[in-house]
Amino acid sequence: MFSGKAWRVERFGTPREAVRLQDMTWEEPKPGQVLIRVRTAGTGFPDLLRATGRFPLLGDPPFGLGEEATGEVVAVPPGSRFAPGDRATGITGFLEGWGGYAQSTYLREVSAVRVPSAMTDEEAGGFPIAFRTAYAGLVERAPVEPGQSLLVLGAAGNSGAAAVQLGKALGATVIAVAGGRSKTEFCARHGADHVIDHRTEDLTARVTEITGERGVDLIYDPVGGETAATTLKSIARGGRIAVIGLAAGTTVPLDSADILLRTYSAVGVLAGPDKDPDVEAAVWSRLTRLAAEQTITTPVGTMQSFIDVPDMIAGQGAPGPGKSVVRLAG
Known part of the structure; x- marks a missing residue:
């Protein structure tokens, strides 16, 4: 079991009213999950929609925010293609209530990749979605x-x-x-x-x-x-x-x-994993190859610290140029 802090929506409202820092625990990951210690997390307009209750397919609070994250793999289920110590980035289990604005989080293994060596944590955090x-x-x-x-x-x-x-x-x-x-x-x-x-x-x-x-x-x-x-x-x-x-x-x-x-x-266009895991793996392989070649790169714009997550989400209604990324201490 892993413990730490996570930003979660307690009730719908403006981000500064709705989003609160809570103590959380994360169990060993189940098949299809990878547990990471988060280094960076990408921010986007859907976070604002979710905090205010306007996101499609949304359940009731409480739930975590942050659809993508990068960090060090700390636990995997049997048969995973990842191993503890890998640097991974991917889409979080946000539809199940988990999110990237947390000291640990689950990535969907089918939508996760090892981070190319040429990519910084900040670039990786804003890459997947x-x-x-x-x-x-x-x-x-x-x-x-x-x-x-x-x-x-x-x-x-x-x-x-x-x-x-x-x-x-x-x-x-x-x-x-x-x-x-x-x-x-x-x-x-x-x-x-x-x-x-x-x-x-x-x-x-x-x-x-x-x-x-x-x-x-x-x-x-x-x-x-x-x-x-x-x-x-x-x-x-x-x-x-x-x-x-x-x-x-x-x-x-x-x-x-x-x-x-x-x-x-x-x-x-509502992006989601292909039903065929081999097809989905080919998608991520192509994207990471382009990133490794630096043909595509995350254009990081605003960077903020973990403590400023509610402000970062609030700013997604009129963000500046580039990808907004949250950097976690340590």
Whole structure:
């Protein structure tokens, strides 16, 4: 048995009201689990939704927060491919009430990997969710082909920045959309071929210019709302919009008549492990190989300490550029 502290939602509300530090114990891991001593944990918008009671498939409190974490493996069940002492990163058992904002946590073994030596703990802590989601969108659900155009909304955010990098690795021409100078400069530094500031530029006119009036082949949309609706005006015939999330708080309006007449499609993307463990292992092998080659890398933005977790979660409604990561002492 392992003991320590963990941030957990006691009741729904604002993060500073709802999230409390509690004493916890962790039993020996069951088959399918890996227990780690946490070094870093990635933060994202879903943490804010869960704290406030707006996350799909959500049970009642209490439960832990933090969908991804990195640390040293301290215990494994018989037959595990991990061993104590391994440095591992992966998706936590957050759907079962465990989370990464804790001194120890369980990773889902099917969604965990050994950390490539070139990757820091901070990069590893923010790697699994964003890149697994980008893979689900750009490879599994709405495949982007080399030479096609990929427009990424919220391109300076957790999910968007991963899609920019993975899209480039897949051979797409990437158009990054973000709001404000610091975010557009961030996108340019992280590999976008073209960057549009939706606050100061005419989004439709710029996409028309960039694509030579053809329109974009794929829209990667973790935002929704008005910005997503505007980009739909610029989708190419036969194009796709991959619906990743709703950071704007409202859905992207889809008109079936418009879809019919302009012959595009909308694809929902809710990343999860493939039912075939061999297929899922191949996904993680490809992602970690790209990370080891430094073709993709977690664009770490804000770093905060373990004691500041409620503030970090509260800030996910309007985060700065890059991936937010919590660093645990020791």
